Amino acid sequence: MSTELRPILGNFSSIACFKSAILDIEDALGTKVMSLKDIASKIRSALGVEGSRLCIVEKITQEGDQITAYISEPLCSAGEL
Numbered sequence: 001m002s003t004e005l006r007p008i009l010g011n012f013s014s015i016a017c018f019k020s021a022i023l024d025i026e027d028a029l030g031t032k033v034m035s036l037k038d039i040a041s042k043i044r045s046a047l048g049v050e051g052s053r054l055c056i057v058e059k060i061t062q063e064g065d066q067i068t069a070y071i072s073e074p075l076c077s078a079g080e081l
Contacts, residue, residue: 006073009053036060036067043069 005011029042040060047054058070 008049008056009073036062040069 025043025046027046029039034042037060040057043060044057045051048056055071055074058072060067060069062068
């Protein structure tokens with residue numbers, strides 16, 4: 001049985017990377033208005049395998065005023081057994 005809780009991103013992450021998450025997101029999004037699909041792609045790059053490895057953003061949806069981000073391999077599961 002595998003103990004890999006985050007098989008793509010790895011079980012461990014640096015807290016320094018976590019602290020930079022807001023900056024990563026701001027840099028990825030910039031000031032342009034864009035679709036949720038484009039936003040998800042930019043955040044996926046900033047926070048996923050190519051970026052700080054905090055989580056994988058699967059998709060972002062909107063229903064009315066509610067925006068929901070679907071993620072996998074969140075940082076909170078890193079290092080837990």
